[in-house]
């Protein structure tokens with residue numbers, strides 16, 4: 248999902264961007280170059296597509312050591328060294344890729360021509376290609392990107408002063424199967440590689456003129472970032488490198504349904520993004536229904552892990568709560584939510600459902616959302632209500648669209664996906 252932001256309505260909330268979800272016909276194709284390692288657990292979360300909740304590694308081609316887009320700065324330096332190239336050349340090339348957003352060695356104009364030719368012969372630099380770019384009346388821009396294997400993904404640029412935000416995907420599809428999310432209906436097609444995750448930022452930053460400006464990143468596009476842990480963290484390291492875009496982890500928010508072992512691993516990371524937990528329900532039963540991984544990692548365990556999660560000074564965990572009319576939007580739900588979050592440095596982000604074909608839920612009224620928010624605020628919780636962004640271009644959270652030349656309606660496309 249990608250393409251939304253929050254408006255602070257109550258208390259001292261902060262502005263926070265969000266994203267949209269979109270699928271394409273191509274996204275349903277699995278490249279012959281990639282395969283997933285299902286390691287069990289599928290039935291545990293009730294999704295026919297589910298793979299392991301804890302590890303979801305993809306097989307990569309000979310570690311892609313010659314594809315510079317997949318290398319962290321030290322790996323790139325090592326690859327250069329192996330080929331007898333000087334270390335400073337690695338920094339120079341890394342800067343070209345990230346700071347200048349170039350996509351070919353010929354564009355690296357301060358390298359000698361002979362070196363550019365040698366790099367072209369020895370290495371590749373795979374970069375997502377912009378197939379389509381669409382701007383909403385509210386300024387949100389949605390990008391349809393084509394990956395090297397023909398798979399298509401979407402990423403969103405949410406321009407909000409003072410914080411510009413990129414909402415990016417970590418997987419093609421998702422194994423978690425949340426009942427209100429169209430990406431969940433699709434199942435997992437494949438993980439994105441680290442280079443593809445970081446590549447979305449490279450491409451969007453260059454296309455929007457943001458290479459020299461600070462921006463935020465939210466991992467709220469398609470996919471569950473903690474189900475693609477290693478690639479996601481590697482991508483964050485690539486983006487963090489001082490030789491590249493130097494994105495501070497404080498500017499990155501990782502949104503997860505709460506895969507507890509991965510949360511515990513994240514808690515030990517040197518480079519730790521802000522954490523957002525997709526909660527959506529206040530009882531185990533209801534959450535298991537709406538968010539199937541809850542059957543394996545229950546609410547109580549997730550909240551306990553949050554209580555122990557190391558937080559920097561003044562930082563808090565965001566709890567996202569998609570509001571579904573008549574399902575989880577009562578005053579009692581709000582009171583229960585406040586009780587559950589007691590003792591956690593928390594803020595709550597209410598997300599009125601973005602309806603979509605095939606999603607059997609409705610969006611509650613503004614009055615219901617306001618009442619819910621007020622109950623939380625009365626209990627001293629910071630609450631923000633996410634305002635849908637880019638709805639006219641279907642760039643809002645959870646809104647599936649099938650592009651790529653298809654003339655079918657969203658409902659027809661959904662029906663095809665469900666076959």
Ligand code: SAH
Pocket residue numbers: 248421427428429466467468469470471472502503504524525567568569598599600601602603606644645646
């Ligand atoms: N998989 C991760 C991150 C991507 S989803 C997660 O679930 O947290 C990012 C956010 O979009 C989640 O909070 C999710 O609940 C929300 N979302 C999904 N479908 C939605 C919909 N139809 N309407 C509103 N928000 C939705």
Ligand code: SF4
Pocket residue numbers: 248421422423424425428429430431432468469470471504525
């Ligand atoms: Fe996956 Fe659920 Fe997040 Fe959708 S909301 S992307 S199904 S984890």
